Amino acid sequence: MSTASTSTTTTPVDAAAAGREQSAVAQAAKRAVLRRRAAIWAGRIGFAVLVLGGWEVGARTNVIDPFFFGQPSGVWSALVNLFQNGTEFGSVYENIWVTMQEALFGFGIGAVAGVIVGVTLGQSRFLADVFGPYIKIVNAIPRIVLGSIFIVAFGIGTLPKILLAAVLVFFIVFFNAFQGVREVDRNILANAKVLGASRLQVTKHVIVPSALTWIIASLHSAFGFAIVGALVGEVLGAQQGLGLIIKNAQNNFDPNTVFAAMLIISVLVLVAEWVIEKLEHYLLSWRPAAPSEASNAI
Amino acid sequence: MADANNGRIEIEGVTKRFLTPSGDVFTAIKDVSFTVEPGQFCAVVGPTGCGKSTTLGMVSGLDKPSEGTVKVGGKVVDGITDGVSFMFQADALLPWKTVLANVALGPIFKGASKAEAQARARDWLRRVGLAGFEDRYPHQLSGGMRKRVAMAAALINEPKILMMDEPFGALDVQTKAIMSNELLGLWEQSRPAVLFITHDLDEAVALADKVVVMTSSPGTVKAVYDIDLPRPRGSVQEIRFEPRFLELQHQIWDTLREEVERAYARTAGGPTEEGKAA
Numbered sequence: 073m074s075t076a077s078t079s080t081t082t083t084p085v086d087a088a089a090a091g092r093e094q095s096a097v098a099q100a101a102k103r104a105v106l107r108r109r110a111a112i113w114a115g116r117i118g119f120a121v122l123v124l125g126g127w128e129v130g131a132r133t134n135v136i137d138p139f140f141f142g143q144p145s146g147v148w149s150a151l152v153n154l155f156q157n158g159t160e161f162g163s164v165y166e167n168i169w170v171t172m173q174e175a176l177f178g179f180g181i182g183a184v185a186g187v188i189v190g191v192t193l194g195q196s197r198f199l200a201d202v203f204g205p206y207i208k209i210v211n212a213i214p215r216i217v218l219g220s221i222f223i224v225a226f227g228i229g230t231l232p233k234i235l236l237a238a239v240l241v242f243f244i245v246f247f248n249a250f251q252g253v254r255e256v257d258r259n260i261l262a263n264a265k266v267l268g269a270s271r272l273q274v275t276k277h278v279i280v281p282s283a284l285t286w287i288i289a290s291l292h293s294a295f296g297f298a299i300v301g302a303l304v305g306e307v308l309g310a311q312q313g314l315g316l317i318i319k320n321a322q323n324n325f326d327p328n329t330v331f332a333a334m335l336i337i338s339v340l341v342l343v344a345e346w347v348i349e350k351l352e353h354y355l356l357s358w359r360p361a362a363p364s365e366a367s368n369a370i
Numbered sequence: 371m372a373d374a375n376n377g378r379i380e381i382e383g384v385t386k387r388f389l390t391p392s393g394d395v396f397t398a399i400k401d402v403s404f405t406v407e408p409g410q411f412c413a414v415v416g417p418t419g420c421g422k423s424t425t426l427g428m429v430s431g432l433d434k435p436s437e438g439t440v441k442v443g444g445k446v447v448d449g450i451t452d453g454v455s456f457m458f459q460a461d462a463l464l465p466w467k468t469v470l471a472n473v474a475l476g477p478i479f480k481g482a483s484k485a486e487a488q489a490r491a492r493d494w495l496r497r498v499g500l501a502g503f504e505d506r507y508p509h510q511l512s513g514g515m516r517k518r519v520a521m522a523a524a525l526i527n528e529p530k531i532l533m534m535d536e537p538f539g540a541l542d543v544q545t546k547a548i549m550s551n552e553l554l555g556l557w558e559q560s561r562p563a564v565l566f567i568t569h570d571l572d573e574a575v576a577l578a579d580k581v582v583v584m585t586s587s588p589g590t591v592k593a594v595y596d597i598d599l600p601r602p603r604g605s606v607q608e609i610r611f612e613p614r615f616l617e618l619q620h621q622i623w624d625t626l627r628e629e630v631e632r633a634y635a636r637t638a639g640g641p642t643e644e645g646k647a648a
Contacts, residue, residue: 082481191383191460250620255591257460257462259458259461260462260463260464262430262432262456262458263425263456264475264479265432265450265457266430266432266450266454266456267455267456267475267476267479267527268450268452268479268480268521268527269475270479273478273479277464277467277475277478278464281464281466282466282598284466299415309536318445333547355441356466358507358509359465359468359509360509360510366425
């Protein structure tokens, strides 16, 4: 940079040389970035080969008992089998869809309720003080156990799974929304009030956008919990779903199918994570950009 | 609304006490009385922690006095005072809104339509010299530019009272001088009453019609000075060399120095030092 700025005061020959030098620097930086990226990918693939290869070799040499712990090649054939032949509860797509439906509905209900309750309690000191201890108590309860009650009360359809997922999601989103509202900048709040904003306007223009950073961050982990809620509900009792496939495989001493179902679920979560990330990008587009990888390399 | 044009601020015998987290009563300001006439530029100077900001909070209606009354336009303040705008040292801009949307907030809160609010916001951004920056976000602007946005946002509702809590405290000296000049220019157009808090005495004398000196905690009014420098004053950098400015500056500094030293000894020396002095 310094060569470029001084070159304006020197002769044209120097300026041309400085320009060449600068483009050489830029190219070197680009090469450094590419090299770094290649090294990262080599590391990633190497790690996967090490873990999966180690597991496969261990299973074949009986260091790891494949009867209990499966083996990568077995997981792969179980996966192929699931997609080609389906399961005794219908095709694998049907089962995926059932689980996804439960998780998505639970996620939606839990997240909306969490935001509403969190924003309301966050704004009212009185309500927060009244309900604070109860919320702590409910949060300390292992809520996953509620699944049993929901199954008994609502049968083995999709409703109890949706409820279980919603309960798990609610608390995560609620705590974040609540904290986000508490962290709103005092000056901004005072300024909006002095400018004549009504309570509703303060909520709409100041509090919710401010808490959004917190809420969105919580949605990442919340979706994982929605899936957990749906799966546990299915394991406890269901007619269809990935949880049921896992339970059935467990009863048949078939670890490979359990791992295969696990793999499917993790792909689903990754897809959902990607969607949430897009949403985050869109909603929080006002945030300053993080410094790029390229500038780190130089 | 009958008093819409009357921005007279009357602070009468106001005391404000807070309960500290440890349960003690802390008196922030004690028996403070002074008046700001409509259209008057009043600066309040005093050492750190003398309750200057507390006073502003009570005039705006964000806070209530423990004793005494605050009247604006002849009416006792109860709830948010109508026709007041605020400017803080820290940015009170919404980082998730563009510059235009930030400035348009004032009219929107008052019930204007979005189109009308944006038209007025555009006009104000032009007045503070930020035409062409409407679609930027606050973090994309320099500190001085953000101050201009805050100024436009504060003035767009045409307040009868403008309250400024060390508005230029975080700026570098050059930017501060430029912003002070711009503030004076804009103020002379609409002439709201201004309550300007600062600990920079030069800034206070250069800008204000009246300087209120406060003592350190509990804050009380120590002295009030009328600044008889003629208006329009022109550049704040140049007025600093006028004999009358220096005379007033020395006079007020003599009063202020004692308080500043006392406040400094308290924070720097700790409680033992204070015990010895008492």
